Amino acid sequence: MSNNIKVKVKMGMLINGEWSEVDKTIVNGQYVRANSVIAQPISDNMIQSIADEPGRFHLIASWSCPWSHRTMLVRALKGLQDLIPLHIAGGRRVQGYPMDYGELWEVPGTTRKIVHLHQLYCVSDNQFSGRVTVPVLWDKVAKKIISNDSQNIMRALDRVETESWNVTRPESGFPATKPGSFSPEHLAREIETLNQFIYLHISNGVYQAGFAQSQAAYDEAIELVFAGLEKLEQKLAGRRFLLGQQITESDLQLFPALVRFDVVYFIHHFCSLKRLTDFPNLWAYARDIYSIPQVAQTIDWRAIQISNHLPKSNDELPIIRVMPENDWLKPSGRERIG
Numbered sequence: 001m002s003n004n005i006k007v008k009v010k011m012g013m014l015i016n017g018e019w020s021e022v023d024k025t026i027v028n029g030q031y032v033r034a035n036s037v038i039a040q041p042i043s044d045n046m047i048q049s050i051a052d053e054p055g056r057f058h059l060i061a062s063w064s065c066p067w068s069h070r071t072m073l074v075r076a077l078k079g080l081q082d083l084i085p086l087h088i089a090g091g092r093r094v095q096g097y098p099m100d101y102g103e104l105w106e107v108p109g110t111t112r113k114i115v116h117l118h119q120l121y122c123v124s125d126n127q128f129s130g131r132v133t134v135p136v137l138w139d140k141v142a143k144k145i146i147s148n149d150s151q152n153i154m155r156a157l158d159r160v161e162t163e164s165w166n167v168t169r170p171e172s173g174f175p176a177t178k179p180g181s182f183s184p185e186h187l188a189r190e191i192e193t194l195n196q197f198i199y200l201h202i203s204n205g206v207y208q209a210g211f212a213q214s215q216a217a218y219d220e221a222i223e224l225v226f227a228g229l230e231k232l233e234q235k236l237a238g239r240r241f242l243l244g245q246q247i248t249e250s251d252l253q254l255f256p257a258l259v260r261f262d263v264v265y266f267i268h269h270f271c272s273l274k275r276l277t278d279f280p281n282l283w284a285y286a287r288d289i290y291s292i293p294q295v296a297q298t299i300d301w302r303a304i305q306i307s308n309h310l311p312k313s314n315d316e317l318p319i320i321r322v323m324p325e326n327d328w329l330k331p332s333g334r335e336r337i338g
């Protein structure tokens with residue numbers, strides 16, 4: 001196939017600090033996710049400062065975004081809400097994500113008021129080139145984006161040491177008693193392998209299906225997604241969480257995709273061979289994680305649903321398609337699994 005670039009979902013990006021409507025995400029019919037640009041691991045000093053200087057670091061995230069959701073989960077489960085304020089990017093996309101639903105939003109640590117997320121990237125670096133994505137960890141003292149990589153942000157938040165661990169249900173498999181407990185040293189290799197599997201088959205796979213511009217690219221993506229779900233379904237037959245009795249980073253990377261599967265990926269990304277509720281183990285596992293009180297606080301169902309229905313102009317009203325309701329509150333019964 002020639003270099004035939006056809007773009008269905010135009011996203012736009014920054015080039016040398018200027019917003020441009022070019023879209024470089026589709027290559028030969030296939031969606032190619034750009035790597036995070038500000039992706040160096042967050043230093044130990046910085047992690048220490050998160051604990052020592054409440055309110056210095058701000059998390060900018062979107063309710064609809066699964067990558068943001070991962071970081072919101074760690075923030076909530078670790079009880080870091082008072083240390084790291086949360087700001088929501090969301091609303092109708094005009095030049096990418098708006099901040100605060102298109103209202104003027106003051107950049108923490110400055111008097112600058114902005115409308116678009118890309119303006120925050122330019123406050124950080126006025127020559128920034130790359131995709132303008134959420135989540136973002138913002139340092140109001142340095143007036144810089146510390147990271148726009150969800151995995152690095154998750155890891156940094158997991159390692160923050162505070163005295164106020166927010167453990168309300170230790171029996172929930174939620175081991176937040178020590179820094180780094182979502183990726184314990186002895187499981188590091190398995191977590192890395194599993195994270196890559198989840199990314200390839202599920203978290204990124206669903207985007208490859210949804211954004212595919214050719215039958216071949218779509219077929220390949222669907223195969224990846226459902227082979228991945230089947231494998232995870234089997235894995236969860238004999239164990240409560242992906243790596244045993246304790247929730248790890250891998251569970252927190254998978255969960256946001258499961259939350260969105262039936263209401264977003266099944267309908268809008270054409271991942272319609274099966275629903276989440278057709279996988280008994282995965283569905284019960286997702287409800288088990290959902291039953292931890294802090295987890296439900298990280299989900300805004302309406303924002304997740306509406307994000308794919310946002311109209312192009314202010315005068316149109318979105319028409320929201322409905323699905324049979326999934327009963328997320330039904331007890332999972334998985335505490336008994338060893």
Ligand SMILES: N[C@@H](CCC(=O)N[C@@H](CS)C(=O)NCC(=O)O)C(=O)O
Nearest residue numbers: 011036065067131133134148149150
């Ligand atoms: N590598 C990033 C990916 C984040 C990402 O793709 N976020 C989406 C929202 S769900 C986004 O901001 N997309 C805008 C774009 O690509 O222009 C991460 O893991 O943090």
